[in-house]
Amino acid sequence: GIQVEQSPPDLILQEGANSTLRCNFSDSVNNLQWFHQNPWGQLINLFYIPSGTKQNGRLSATTVATERYSLLYISSSQTTDSGVYFCAESDSWGKFQFGAGTQVVVTP
Amino acid sequence: GAGVSQTPSNKVTEKGKYVELRCDPISGHTALYWYRQSLGQGPEFLIYFQGTGAADDSGLPNDRFFAVRPEGSVSTLKIQRTERGDSAVYLCASSPQGGWPYEQYFGPGTRLTVT
Numbered sequence: 001g002i003q004v005e006q007s008p009p010d011l012i013l014q015e016g017a018n019s020t021l022r023c024n025f026s027d028s029v030n031n032l033q034w035f036h037q038n039p040w041g042q043l044i045n046l047f048y049i050p051s052g053t054k055q056n057g058r059l060s061a062t063t064v065a066t067e068r069y070s071l072l073y074i075s076s077s078q079t080t081d082s083g084v085y086f087c088a089e090s091d092s093w094g095k096f097q098f099g100a101g102t103q104v105v106v107t108p
Numbered sequence: 109g110a111g112v113s114q115t116p117s118n119k120v121t122e123k124g125k126y127v128e129l130r131c132d133p134i135s136g137h138t139a140l141y142w143y144r145q146s147l148g149q150g151p152e153f154l155i156y157f158q159g160t161g162a163a164d165d166s167g168l169p170n171d172r173f174f175a176v177r178p179e180g181s182v183s184t185l186k187i188q189r190t191e192r193g194d195s196a197v198y199l200c201a202s203s204p205q206g207g208w209p210y211e212q213y214f215g216p217g218t219r220l221t222v223t
Contacts, residue, residue, distance in 0.1 A: 004150075031208045041197060043151070043214040086150050093164060094139060094207045098150030 002027045002089050004099035011104045013077045021072040021102045023087035031090040034061055034072050037101070038083045046072070046085075077106045110134070112202050112215035120221045121190055129185040129218045133202030140183050141212065142175055143199040151199055157183060158206050190222045 003026035013019055025032070034046040047054050047061040049070060054061055058078075063070040074081055084103050088096040113132045121127050133140050138159050143151035153167040157177045165175070172190075177183040187194055197219050201212040 041217050043199065043201075045211055048208075048211075088150070090208065092207050093156055093158075094141065094203055094210065094212060095153050095156055095164060095167075096141075096143075096151070096212075097153070100148070100150050 002029070002097050004087060004089060004097055006087060006099035006102050008102060009100065011102055013104065013106045015077060015079060015106055015108050017077050018073070018075045019077065021085050023070040023099055025068050025089060028068070029065060029089045032063055032070055033088050033090065035086045035088060036083050037086065079106045079108055082106045112200055112213050114200050114215040114218050116218060117216065118219045120223060123190060123192060123222055125190050127187050127190055127220065129198050129220070131183045131200030131215060133181060133200070134213055137202035137204055138180065139203040139206035139210070140177060141201040142183070142185050143201065145197045145199055145217070156206065163206065192222045195220055195222045
């Protein structure tokens, strides 16, 4: 199956800072998604982004499918952005292959 | 409306015991997925149900793991002869139907600790 690699593994940000998280994949993707897992373990969908760019508030994502990577941008970070960010590719049944995640800590 | 719920939220059991983990999907969702998340890792797929049948159980690690969904709603993940390596958070997700463009909604997970 497809391999998903995320970087960096850990990120510490001061409130208000911007950051970029990266996801590389071993094969072409069709259903790439970004998730946020909050400190209580709840996984929330952020973006469905198989290609192109999307924005939602302070978060945006870009996928360059031909080069097999996706980026998640966090602008003006807030403490509520803390948690683990995952990218994942799903097959036609909706079965996800997740990366190992980027642990983000935003300090006041 | 209610989201996906999982019970118990925490389960501590002794090595060799049998455990059952329950998932209540969102009402009307026909697709249900189980994942296992070890510490510091992303969730790993275990099994996918479409209705009452297991459409894909390729992620179950061995025959100690079994899951059912007899009426197409609630699902139970069953683990026999638990081992310390089974300790993880078990996540359940449901979707109106399997596959894109149907969004999956994840439950809060059951943290299983095998001592």
